[in-house]
Amino acid sequence: MIESTGWLSAAAFQLEPTCRSTEHPPTTEPELLDVNAETPWPNHSLVWSPDGRRIAYVKGNYSWRKSLNQMSVAIWVVDADGGTSVQVTDEESMNLSPQWLPDSRHLLFVSNRDGTRGIYVVEVGMDGPRGPPRSVLPSSDPHSISVSADGKKLAYARFPAAQNIWSIPIPQIGVASIKDVVPVTEGNQVIESHSLSPGRDSIVYESARRGNFDLYKKALAGGEPTRIVDLPGHAFGPQWSPDGSEIAFYSGGGIYTVPAAGGVPSSIEGFPGRSSDPAWSPDGLSIAFLS
């Protein structure tokens, strides 16, 4: 099975389709190479190194392949003969679409490690990355990439992200059409989650409009948004507290709160594992979360 799959990679890399797979159908039992028990996401985007010795893959955020989900995710490499997988990128940013160069030592990939999405390269040794990734094409909005067989050309699918907040009147009777929406926010940014202030006059949301996902708030009456959280990592899932004084959010697997007016976030200690999606209780004394 491994030989057969290894050959398929080489064939795809050399762009020389043949019928060899039917001449030598797999005759061995599949071998288990890696188990991902840490996330509810499947491993995906497997790609063989040209020398057939290693397989790079992505451990999580499968939905990026079909949406604008910007969840942080890392690229891993496992020996084709088995063994322990090694992580070759950070998991604090989104790292996807690995592609080997012909030397089987360098990996190209898509990442938003510096804020906006670009293409990077990292050298991969037997025990992990050798040095930090280098930028190949910054801020190019790539979604996925492919390297030519000779390693001299790079193709990439550009996918500019624009996902904004819109509002629509709630009908008293009947069904309203989504065609009646009007914009609340605008621009080349991705907003996934948001929360209304208790007074329903402002909205807080996360946006990568200046690189990392930071938290912004904006008055519904109009005006420019105000950044209220600026962390080295990403901030997601803002939730306004019932009394309007604080905003809870998650970052790097931890839960934080920040004054609604902006300021220095406070980490809430004692949350187990990688936590997300904080939700205030109505009395503002408890926070539920997913972990």
Next chain:
Amino acid sequence: MTDFLCTRPLLWDPEGTGPICRLSDSTGVVDTDTLVHVSRDGEVLAKFAGVPLGADASLSPDGSRLYIAGVLNGTKGVWWLPVGGGDLTKVIAFDDPSLTVPLSTFSVGDEHLYLTIAKYESDIWVMDLEW
């Protein structure tokens, strides 16, 4: 305590009895049609079955209605149901194919509902690679 997995959405019931979340199967990845209301100790207090498949739910400001965005019987939209139980009522129809509503999150105000809409475009580029 009942053993089950919660997935998004996660919110609190208006009385503060405990959170409401979407019931998941043991793998944590299946988007079921059931929301569960659990106590702070993890006991299931109520189930809302047959709700739209989707990513989010939000309470009305007065706490009387639970709005759910998702897919029901093959159509996408927003529905609400009484928090105390009752029938689903469709309130927003996602009837414009040119507008992609990713169902990530939405918020409910007094008179307006706030949601995210994605605009897609994609093209392919080729460049020389030096290494």
